[in-house]
Amino acid sequence: MRRAIDTVAVVGSGAMGRGIAEACLRRGLTVILHDASPTALDTACNALAASLQRAAAKGQLTPDDAAQVLEHLVPSEELAGIHAANLVIEAVPERLELKLAVLRNIETSVSAETIIATNTSSIPITRLSLPFADPSRFLGLHFFNPVSKMPLVEVISTMETDDKVQNTIELFVRDQLGKTPLVVTDRPGFVVNALLIPFLLSAARMMDSGYASAEAIDEGMTLGCGHPMGPLKLSDLVGLDVVCEVADALYDGTKDAALIVPNNLRRLLERGHLGQKSGRGFYSYT
Incomplete structure (x- = not known):
């Protein structure tokens, strides 16, 4: 039995990584945000703080809630800092070799029970699963930009993804993030x-x-x-x-x-x- 997802690590602090991090934070999850670039990580954390302040100004959150949400953000320059996550979402730029290298390092940095997902929008999930010693815990989790406004998330399994992993992620997307999971087959571009x-x-x-x-x-x-x-x-x-x-x-x-x-x-x-x-x-x- 896998643990409930309460801590999510997002690897990559660009626009998509920040959006995914904020979506998780605003639903009460702890988020470990990793980027090897200290400058990029600082920029992302400042952007998240500013976004939460804007949400408070619009009445979507109280100022106290916004501050409390931000307390659950854990920036990490070292990949080893993601070890405690139940779910890791890779969100680095859409380049095959870069993603393969990052995913390979993620698997060696987390426990055997951690689910690993990629936010790729076009690369076949099966191709990205090749570096894994245990591909059964890997799948695609495709968010759409801007994450805060887009209610759909494509969930893409490979032939080797464990059914329990897919079910866990479907429940996570629907019940914990409040979004609609669209389960699709692994093909270039998926459906959308x-x-x-x-x-x-x-x-x-x-x-x-x-x-x-x-x-x-x-x-x-x-x-x-x-x-x-x-x-x-x-x-x-x-x-x-x-x-x-x-x-x-x-x-x-x-x-x-x-x-x-x-x-x-x-x-x-x-x-x-x-x-x-x-x-x-x-x-x-x-």
Whole structure:
């Protein structure tokens, strides 16, 4: 019988790592946040504190509750600091070799009972399970950005994932995080990104061809199809670098021409225009 999940370690303190950490903190869990970079870790902790203060200002938390939640955040520059976690969620950048190396080190840093998950958005979970001595405790746990607002989490097992591990994680997502677990099979892009990324690239390709402006494309999908946000604005929100990384990973696994990144999107990346987070993407945010 595995222990109940009360302590979660998040490895990687970027936007997704911070979002996952905050989601867990706000549901009363202790969170060990690890990043090998002291600067990145400090930035993440400050960002989490600021986010909780904003939540208190909006009345979502009392100031005392926000301060109490933050007391359950344990920053750790050393990977050995994650040892006490019942669940470790890897959230480093979407690069195969980096994830393999990090996951290999995570397994040797935790107890045999600890469940290990990856937050990959596109790399097959089976491929990421290769370094594990015990792949039965490993699975995919794909959160969506922004984690605080998105209610869905994809749960992806491999053929070797223990059924009890999957069941534990389904209960964790639903009962402890208050989100909806979507159990899907292990394939490139799973369900959401396998549908979403070709859609986003198709919109960029239509703009690149000169067929329609960014505004016309987005209005077509919001006013004509009832989407809450057009595909180009959504790409800017997700991050154009993230869209390209996921597209490249999906193309590598499928060789589907619909996943080839169009020229205009590549050029934006080369200029450092990543979307909202950099102040410019398909639209200007300055």
